[in-house]
Amino acid sequence: MRTNADHARREFQVTFDAGDPGALCAFWCAVLGYEIDAPPPGFDTWDAALESFGVPPDRRNDASACHDPDGSGPRVFFQRVPEGKSAKNRVHLDVRAAPGLTGDKRMSALEAECERLVALGAARLERHEPAPPMSHGFIVMADPEGNEFCLD
Numbered sequence: 542m543r544t545n546a547d548h549a550r551r552e553f554q555v556t557f558d559a560g561d562p563g564a565l566c567a568f569w570c571a572v573l574g575y576e577i578d579a580p581p582p583g584f585d586t587w588d589a590a591l592e593s594f595g596v597p598p599d600r601r602n603d604a605s606a607c608h609d610p611d612g613s614g615p616r617v618f619f620q621r622v623p624e625g626k627s628a629k630n631r632v633h634l635d636v637r638a639a640p641g642l643t644g645d646k647r648m649s650a651l652e653a654e655c656e657r658l659v660a661l662g663a664a665r666l667e668r669h670e671p672a673p674p675m676s677h678g679f680i681v682m683a684d685p686e687g688n689e690f691c692l693d
Contacts, residue, residue, distance in 0.1 A: 554606075554616040555634070558626075559686055562619035566605035568685055569617055571661050572636060575607040578616075626687045635679075635693040643677055651680050651692045658682060658692075 559565045570577060584590035591601045603621045608614075639650040648671070655665055662685040671678035680692040 552615070554618050556618045556620060557686075557688060558622040559619045560621070560625060561602065561686070562605040562621050563602045565684065565686055566607050566617070566619045568662055569619075570607045572658060572663075572684075573607075573609070573614070573617070575614070575617065576610050578606045578608055630689045633688070634690040636690060638692045644671065647671070648678050651678065654692050655680050655682065 557565060557569075566577060569575065580587045580590045584593065588601065604619060606616060606618045608616045636654075638654040639647045642650055648668075655663075659665055664683045664687075666681040666683055666689065668680050669676060669678060681689060682692060683689050
């Protein structure tokens with residue numbers, strides 16, 4: 542029988558399908574405190590790099606990516622797809638906006654973060670009240686392209 546010790550730890554990135562990868566990447570950078578990936582060495586901007594690589598202007602927003610500046614969180618990648626979102630996500634992000642808080646303090650912190658994210662273009666979908674021991678309360682939201690996520 543194999544154990545975790547038999548396998549090397551794997552890095553992963555989270556990938557979003559998007560209609561506008563650049564805009565969705567900018568939104569998630571603001572949500573998570575991430576930074577957009579720097580252009581390749583030798584280029585001051587992504588536009589200059591893509592121009593040099595021969596990428597036509599209408600294809601320069603086909604992908605975008607961002608990363609945790611501290612290096613502890615996964616990279617997030619956004620790729621253009623032709624179709625829009627059509628069903629509920631099977632996987633979603635939980636944005637830990639109130640770790641360690643409970644009760645009214647937790648829900649107040651989640652509400653404050655919800656307001657900030659709505660101002661950035663998110664939509665508030667529903668609030669779930671605390672119901673111990675299963676839930677300490679959370680808010681379901683959607684990013685600007687309709688991908689659901691939770692403020693937890």
